[in-house]
Amino acid sequence: MKVLVADKISPKGVAFLRAQTGIEVIEAYGSSAEKVLELVKDVHAIAVRSETKITAEVLAAAPLLKVVGRAGVGVDNVDVEAATERGVVVMNTPSGNTIATAELTFTHMLCGARPVPQAAASMRGGQWDRKSFSGIELFRKTLGIVGLGRIGSEVAKRAQAFGMRVLAFDPYLAPSRAKAMQIENVSLDELLAQADYITVHMPLTDDTHYMIDEGAFEKCKKGLRIFNCARGGIIKEAALLAALKSGKVAAAGLDVYEDEPLAADSELRKLPNVTLTPHLGASTAEAQESVGIEIAEQIADVLRGGVIRNAVNMPSLDAASLKVLGPYLDLGAKLGTLVQQIGPQQIASLRITYWGRIVDLDSNAITRAIQQGFLRRISGESVNFVNSPVMLERLGVKVEVIKSGENSSYTELIHVEALAADGSRHSAAGTLIGKTNQRRIVAINERGVEVDASGKLLLIENRDQPGMIGYVGTLLGKDGVNIANMSLSRQEAGQTALMVINLDSEPSAAARAELKNHAAIKLAKFVHL
Incomplete structure (x- = not known):
């Protein structure tokens, strides 16, 4: 199998790939778009950073491609939708640059409190101006963190070490976790009203785009200091400029921008109370080595048919999760293909219900297995974990997933039901039995049976x-x-x-x-x- 390393990653990552039996590595750094199209014709995996664009055209030219690995977090240079349709796994390395980005964020916070870059520039100009560069302390100030994921959590730890009060807004944050971290979990409006410092650590989505806009700044304290080392577009730059000029915002630090590279004539470059860096979040020797090795290991795992980690277009499964979920995935696939074969050719929807202990597991992966099983005889080898939801959607089949808290005759049960447009229903249910997790079909069309699911x-x-x-x-x-x-x-x-x-x-x-x-x-x- 061939792996194309299209952008320069850690030499240790390349060496790891070369050491794997049955893997040939092609290093082609700085290749033109035309050259990439030529190189991908017989590759099974592509490793990139941010330079090479994996477009729909590139994906169409790579019939053997199984995985695209991004050594970094953002996958803006990969057409994820086109990859998903072709059943290609797209992976990133979200943990490799966690510390580097958290430390850069805190560096920006310190520069926003104490104007060190401005003072350093003054010193290089031969001046000795102590009065112009007075600052404030972080101690006993309130930091608002928007998004308490990996990076936000690391920023919170450092802020607490500086004696700051930490607020967090994260709609997915469990109250128990916030309490364990000694962080106050608040609404976005409460955070905006109370914070002396704000830092954002969320992905750029439809929900987070311009999350901090003119209206948000109106709710903030006068003299706020705000920072973004996550994604450009979370903070509306036009609104930030207006707030900086009015004095509502006393200082800002940005590592990311709505359009990159930042325009040479951008007004942000001219303001003395703004610290700008050119997207350096992951630019440490340790982070680059970490993400290079990590993406190499992830690609090798996929090519060997092993675990899939950090996939952005399918449920990720590490070794521990796969060990637990493996029997359920197999059972789900069998139930899916059984229902497809006993039902009509055209169905309107697929209803999947989980009972018992299985409700507490990551059922997303099991749902994918059921969908893949249902499509196996329809779409053949072209269907997989990645593209099965897209293929069902294209067929006009809606998928409904129910996690039931009601009692069942079994400790755990998966029920799959196909509903046709004429109202007819065709179903199968299955469970695992014994210490060896034997797969059993226990109902077909709501009739109790017990047969081996194989x-x-x-x-x-x-x-x-x-x-x-x-x-x-x-x-x-x-x-x-x-x-x-x-x-x-x-x-x-x-x-x-x-x-x-x-x-x-x-x-x-x-x-x-x-x-x-x-x-x-x-x-x-x-x-x-």
């Missing part, structure tokens, strides 16, 4: 009358098909009965036709799991 199944719905089991067994025997297991289900005597049979081999077309033509048999369906 191999070949024959489903027969028939009028409940004597001799049917013998008839089916004799027919299969004549056809040379051995029965491995059989489960029977009926609701009332004389009504409809269901036989689910595990087979060692597939019945012939003639045998299946004979089953379907029997007067008492309403449905005879062969299913391959």
Whole structure:
């Protein structure tokens, strides 16, 4: 398998890839867009930083591509949507630059409190001006952190060491975690009103774009100091400029901008109370080595069929999570393909319900496995964990996931139901049994059964009358098909009965036709799991 290292990463990361059996590494730093299109024709993975653009055109030219790895956090240079449609995993390295970015943020905060860059420039100019560069202390001031993820948490620790009171706004922050970190979890409006310093640490999304705008600055204290080492566009630059000029904001520090590189004539460059750096968040020797090694390890894991970490377009699974979830993923895929085969060709929606202990697990990955299983016989090898939601959406199939708190007959249960436009429903449920996590199908179309969730199944719905089991067994025997297991289900005597049979081999077309033509048999369906 070939790995294209399109941008320069840590030599240790490249060396790690070269040391892996069966992996050939191609180093092509600084290649033109045309050269990249030529190089990707037979590669299985691409490693980039921020220079090389992985566009839809590049992805289309790489039919063997499995993974794109970004040595860094932002994936702005990768067309994630196009990669997802093609089933290509896009990964980043969010933890590698955590300390570097937290320390840069704190450097900006210190420069905002004490105008060290301005004083240093004055000294280089031959001056000795102590009066013009008076500052304030961080001690006993209030810091508002917008986004308390990895980097925000590290900034909080450093602020507490300086004796600051720390507020945080993060809609996903659990109160228990905030309490454990001795941080006050508040609303955004409360943070804006109380903070002496504000630093933002959120990704740029539709919800966070211009989160700090004119209206936000109006709610802040006069003399606020504000910093952004996360993503340009979270703070509206036009609003920041106005607040700096009016004195509402006393100082600011920016490492990221709405448009990069920052225009040479930008007004931000002219203000004396603004410290600017050219997107240096991850620019430390330690961070670059860390992300280079990390992305190399992640790419190797994917190519070996192992764990997937830090994927931006699918649930990430580390080794520990995969060990726990593995049996559920397999069971989910089997239930998905079973429901697809017993249902109509066109369905309107897919309803997935989880009961019991499984509710507390990361069900996102299990849901992906069910979707992939459902599409396996429709889309073939082109469907995978990454693109299965997109493919279902393209088919017009809505997916509903329910985590039920109600009691079930089983400790844990997965129920998959396909709903057709005409209102008909087709379903299957499964669970894990025993210490070895044996996969069991325990219901089909709401009829209780118990069969092994593997191999070949024959489903027969028939009028409940004597001799049917013998008839089916004799027919299969004549056809040379051995029965491995059989489960029977009926609701009332004389009504409809269901036989689910595990087979060692597939019945012939003639045998299946004979089953379907029997007067008492309403449905005879062969299913391959």
